Amino acid sequence: MEFSSKLLENAVNQVSQLPGIGKRTALRLVLHLLRQPAEQTNQLVQSLGKMRNELKFCKSCHNISDVDLCEICSSHKRDKDIICVVEDVRDVMAIENTSSFKGLYHVLGGKISPMDGIGPHDLNINSLIEKVKTNQVKELIFALSPTIEGDTTNFYIFKQIKEYNVETSTIARGISVGDELEYADEITLGRSILNRIPFENSLKA
């Protein structure tokens, strides 16, 4: 791609470093900004810069927060002894959207993935184990994605805490509500039969 301007080329190169955005898309986005009033670009630029440089992570659960202790951790309405372990901020948002959980979260910041060079020490695992050790936790709910990396991470944490007096659970895996059985993959269908629940329980939700 030949650019008529270094300024344009730099902007396109920077934008195309974002995941899933190629050179052509980056050029389309940048030209869109050029057609809009400069005010829009300035606001975009300011909000990104401010976010990157001023955003904090909750000192307890590591969720993104504007204050030292996030709203959920500091709320009086939440069960402080049930902790839901999630991979990242989006999972907190997704679970909060369901209004089905009234405990606290613990954001690991990723999953153990040797392929990507992510080991236990790159994640917020030690602070979680510390919480369990100091008897602050009654139940730990593993809510990582059901992938090899998610299962590895669950198991790594489980090994470290099993000697302590804490219940552990994982979110139920099975057929999505509204899905056709015949299209479900074998592993999911198989597990959903093995982990069947009393029929009366299924009437509750």
Added chain:
Amino acid sequence: MEFSSKLLENAVNQVSQLPGIGKRTALRLVLHLLRQPAEQTNQLVQSLGKMRNELKFCKSCHNISDVDLCEICSSHKRDKDIICVVEDVRDVMAIENTSSFKGLYHVLGGKISPMDGIGPHDLNINSLIEKVKTNQVKELIFALSPTIEGDTTNFYIFKQIKEYNVETSTIARGISVGDELEYADEITLGRSILNRIPFENSLKA
């Protein structure tokens, strides 16, 4: 979408104003930036801001340029009396990539489109007509997209300049090289038969 941070929410809202980027994609992009060193966000922000506020448009052809008169307009190797009329900067880049054109460009900045509220006076049409009036142009090549808006724009300009002594042409429309005939749309196929060219000419390119 419920955010745990105003800073995060603002950034996501700003990014999701870009065309083709929804809230979820914006969140994914913003969280990506948070996982990278702050330096990457700062470079992105700086290059966008600098581009939006310092970028110039060539005073002759209106192409994006870092200087008053762009490289193409100021080059001694280009035919200054053949002007290719295009919609935007991407078209200049696409045609330059082919190395098939050695004249100058004129970037309209869009197409006439009453539906989108874009009239002739929102485009760089007057300066083009001025070039024709002052006898600087031997041939005008219309290279807009073959859409209703493109054809309207071509015709609008054509009406204004037909009294002057200038050749006009449009880029050839026909079956793309490598395409199967049976999959071509009827209008394109029909036109390509009406506008057939001597066989010897097709051997040149």
